[in-house]
Amino acid sequence: MLLSVQGIEAAREAVLEVAGRDGVGDHLGGSSTSPETAVHRFACRERGYRGWEWIAVIACPPGADYVTVNEVALHAGDRALAAPAWVPYEDRVRPGDLRPGDQLPLKADDPRVIDEDDLADDDGVRRNPGTLRTLSPAGWDAAVRRWSTGDTGPDADFARLAERRCDSCAFWLPLQRRRRSDVGVCANEFSADGRVVAADYGCGAHSDTPRDDGEGSARRTAWDDGGPERF
Secondary structure (H helix, E strand, O other), X not given: OOOOHHHHHHHHHHHHHHHOHHHEEEEEEEEEEEOOEEEEEEEXXXXXXXXXXXXXXXXXXXXXXXXXXXXXXXXXXXXXXXXOOOOOHHHHOOOOOOOOOOOOOOOOOOOOEEEXXXXXXXXXXXXXXXXXXXXXXXXXXXXXXXXXXXXXOOOOHHHHHOOOOHHHOOOEEEEEEOOEEEEEEEOOOOOOOOOEEEOOOOOOOOOOOOOOOOOOOOOOOOOOOOOOOOO
């Protein structure tokens, strides 16, 4: 009975009561979910709901000769036009999105920072005495990974073609954590000035780059090849 014409008509009447006659299309099929229940699907004609389906859950108690309706709902079909998965606002913000005047509070339980009182074995990265929080080990490690890759890491073109590394350059100001310096700030205005670069980054403006003593260098004096002339 649940999948018979009687079951289909009972399901259709229930859907029509909710959606109206203009919003319900053809019967798309039905299936039993148990000996006493079944689900019937109908095409949705509502504007903006292409590929969606009206469903009606019907039931027939054992020994009964009538059908009852348990539920009517609108569900997305396999090819339905549906909105993308919801992403919380705090997860939608990407690096570079912040603009003047915007406010960006920390996420709840942000792993990048930790309270001073929660530090274990002095494992935090204390940099700013003006705050009650400090950079956590996870926050530091994530920053180092960002700063050590891309165009400021050892695989960048400048680094691959350089003869000397940043960790031996006078312009490299190391950012240390527990006596280890994986990254530092470049203070050379002719190179990566003001940027954090990896210790094994490098460029041709290293402080130990030798001067060129060949022709045209600043050390050479002018040479007159014409001798004195009279006018």
